[in-house]
Amino acid sequence: xxxxxxxxxxxxxxxxxxxxxxxxxxxxxxxxxxxxxxxxxxxxxxxxxxxxxxxxxxxxxxxxxxxxxxxxxxxxxxxxxxxxxxxxxxxxxxxxxxxxxxxxxxxxxxxxxxxxxxxxxxxxxxxxxxxxxxxxxxxxxxxxxxxxxxxxxxxxxxxxxxxxxxxxxxxxxxxxxxxxxxxxxxxxxxxxxxxxxxxxxxxxxxxxxxxxxxxxxxxxxxxxxxxxxxxxxxxxxxxxxxxxxxxxxxxxxxxxxxxxxxxxxxxxxxxxxxxxxxxxxxxxxxxxxxxxxxxxxxxxxxxxxxxxxxxxxxxxxxxxxxxxxxxxxxxxxxxxxxxxxxxxxxxxxxxxxxxxxxxxxxxxxxxxxxxxxxxxxxxxxxxxxxxxxxxxxxxxxxxxxxxxxxxxxxxxxxxx
Numbered sequence: 001x002x003x004x005x006x007x008x009x010x011x012x013x014x015x016x017x018x019x020x021x022x023x024x025x026x027x028x029x030x031x032x033x034x035x036x037x038x039x040x041x042x043x044x045x046x047x048x049x050x051x052x053x054x055x056x057x058x059x060x061x062x063x064x065x066x067x068x069x070x071x072x073x074x075x076x077x078x079x080x081x082x083x084x085x086x087x088x089x090x091x092x093x094x095x096x097x098x099x100x101x102x103x104x105x106x107x108x109x110x111x112x113x114x115x116x117x118x119x120x121x122x123x124x125x126x127x128x129x130x131x132x133x134x135x136x137x138x139x140x141x142x143x144x145x146x147x148x149x150x151x152x153x154x155x156x157x158x159x160x161x162x163x164x165x166x167x168x169x170x171x172x173x174x175x176x177x178x179x180x181x182x183x184x185x186x187x188x189x190x191x192x193x194x195x196x197x198x199x200x201x202x203x204x205x206x207x208x209x210x211x212x213x214x215x216x217x218x219x220x221x222x223x224x225x226x227x228x229x230x231x232x233x234x235x236x237x238x239x240x241x242x243x244x245x246x247x248x249x250x251x252x253x254x255x256x257x258x259x260x261x262x263x264x265x266x267x268x269x270x271x272x273x274x275x276x277x278x279x280x281x282x283x284x285x286x287x288x289x290x291x292x293x294x295x296x297x298x299x300x301x302x303x304x305x306x307x308x309x310x311x312x313x314x315x316x317x318x319x320x321x322x323x324x325x326x327x328x329x330x331x332x333x334x335x336x337x338x339x340x341x342x343x344x345x346x347x348x349x350x351x352x353x354x355x356x357x358x359x360x361x362x363x364x365x366x367x368x369x370x371x372x373x374x375x376x377x378x379x380x381x382x383x384x385x386x387x388x389x390x391x392x393x394x395x396x397x398x399x400x401x402x403x404x405x406x407x408x409x410x411x412x413x414x415x416x
Contacts, residue, residue, distance in 0.1 A: 010125065010133030016405070021342055022136075024349045026118060028164050029138050029333065036157040038116035038140050043097035045120060051096055052089045054320060055290065063123040065090040090122035094139045095291070095314070095330060102143050102328075103321035112144035114153075118335075132336060139311075141330035143318065148261050151295050152268045154311065154331040155279065158299070161333065163275035166347070170277045170308075171300040172269070175285035176262060177292050177312075179246065182253040183283070187229035189221065195290065197221070197229070202286040209233055236283060243281055265295065291317050299334065303341050308334035349406070356384060357407045359391040359398070363415035372413055 007013050014022065030040065052064050066086040068074055074085065091097050094117050102113065118138045125133060140157060142150040155172055162170060180201075184194050200215045207215070209230055216226045232249070236242040247259045262281065269279045287296040287310055296312035311331035318326035358376055360369070376386045387407065392398040399410060 008133070010127040012132065018339065018343055020349060020406075021347060022339055025165060025335070025339060025342070026138075029118070029161050029335075030116070032161040032164060033116045033140050033157055036114070036140075036153060036160075038114040038157070040116045040118075041098075041101065042119065043091075043094070043101050043117065045091055045122070046088050047091050047097055047100070049083070049086050049089050051100055052092065054096075060092040060123060063125050064092055065122045065124055092123050093121050094119060094137050094332070095141070095317070098139070098141055098330075099317050099328070100321060102326075103318055106322075106326075112142050112150070115139075115141045115143065117141075129340070136335040137332055138335050139330055139332045141328060143326055143328045145329070146315075146327035148265050148295070150327070150329040151265050151297070151313070152272075154329060155265070155269050155297065156272055158309065158331045158333055159269075159273065159275060159277055162299070162301075162338075163277065165338065165342070167301060167338075167341075168276045169302060172277065172279040172297055173282040173285050173300055174262070174265065174279060174295065174297045175282055176258055176295050178255055178258050178294060179243075179262075179283065180286065182250050182255070182258075183229065183232055183246070186250045186253040187232070188225040189229070193221070198286045201284060204233075204284040233283060242283065246283070261295070287312055295329065297331070301337075301341065303345075304337055306337075308337045308341075310334075354384075354409050355387070355405075355407045356409045356411065357387045357389060357399075357402050359389060359395070359410055359412045361391045361412070361414045364413055365415075368413075368416070 034040070046067065049064075049066065053061055055061070066082075066089045068085055069087050073087070076085070098115055098117060102109065102115075106113075116139070118136065120134055121137050122134050125131060127133060140154060142154065155174075159170075159172060180198060181191075181194055184197050185191070189197055196219065197216065200212055200219070203215070204212055213226055213230045216229070217223060232246070235249075236245050239245045243259050243262050247254050266279055266281065273279075282298075285296060285298055287298065291314040292312040293315045294313035296310070298310035299308045300306075301308045309332055311329070313327070313329040315327045316325055318324070318328060356379070358372060360372060364372070373388065376388050379386050387402070389398075389402075391412065399407075402410075
């Protein structure tokens with residue numbers, strides 16, 4: 001039987017044209033984040049299974065690619081449960097590996113520590129447009145800063161990156177888990193039911209407010225609590241300052257410092273930004289990860305019609321490893337969705353230097369060939385991009401193909 005030529009479901013081969021765009025985007029991301037003082041790190045793609053199943057990853061823990069134990073440790077006969085067979089898994093995001101990394105190396109790192117990490121993550125998810133089972137994530141995180149300066153820096157660095165890549169008129173939507181909890185508490189929901197309520201609220205953009213109300217009632221929550229809760233969203237829809245409105249309306253359920261915290265973030269970003277985007281308060285924003293403890297944010301790009309990145313504050317996660325909580329906040333850019341949009345829009349990489357192709361006729365060899373290779377290498381050392389290739393019989397078609405790859409100049413070498 002012939003071997004399969006297709007990649008595994010939810011994964012893809014990347015063609016040269018897309019690879020060039022991906023490498024360009026990674027360079028822009030890296031250069032921008034480094035300019036904001038972030039330090040680049042790398043962690044393994046394989047993590048301890050206990051770390052991945054620590055109730056920190058929400059729904060993503062159901063999507064882990066688990067790895068069987070090896071050799072004598074794999075005993076099928078005595079295994080009683082799945083966890084008897086596995087000891088590790090492929091990471092489903094970069095946050096859990098980062099926190100493990102920080103917990104191990106904190107004494108050798110500055111405070112606060114501003115981390116930049118780019119790498120592939122894996123989820124056994126249902127593939128769809130812009131969603132794969134293997135995909136690149138680009139994260140920036142600040143650990144050790146309990147102030148909202150962390151949020152401000154993360155938002156400015158991420159929005160600056162997007163604008164450098166040519167995106168305009170996007171939104172940074174922002175909320176706070178403390179506001180979500182205050183609204184649920186005010187409405188009469190029990191604390192142990194908050195997560196279930198938020199899961200339903202997270203579907204607001206798909207099912208609307210009436211749909212949220214219907215699902216909550218169907219789930220068994222009281223009509224009074226559901227009505228009180230959903231009415232809040234209707235009431236603040238036309239408020240000029242919805243955070244101030246909620247602060248007054250919710251009373252003791254709304255912590256005094258939350259309004260100042262949020263206002264400072266929004267005002268600071270609006271005053272500092274020089275690009276064409278907006279930051280808006282969105283009381284329906286939930287974010288799926290259960291590890292978020294405070295501020296949460298998300299990128300909305302009109303051309304995509306969905307989230308193209310997000311993040312938030314997770315002050316309790318380091319404590320799962322060390323026993324001592326450490327303030328932490330991160331922002332992940334939706335790399336694959338951004339690449340999808342750029343490819344669909346026919347993005348062309350700005351070229352700083354002409355790309356030159358040396359076409360060598362068959363039969364050029366020995367000293368002549370050596371001299372050409374030497375010349376090409378010298379040009380490369382001077383920063384130029386040189387492709388050395390043998391000349392095809394159909395030279396015209398070959399040059400047309402190379403022109404499509406960005407080669408603007410050709411030097412041809414023939415045998416004497």
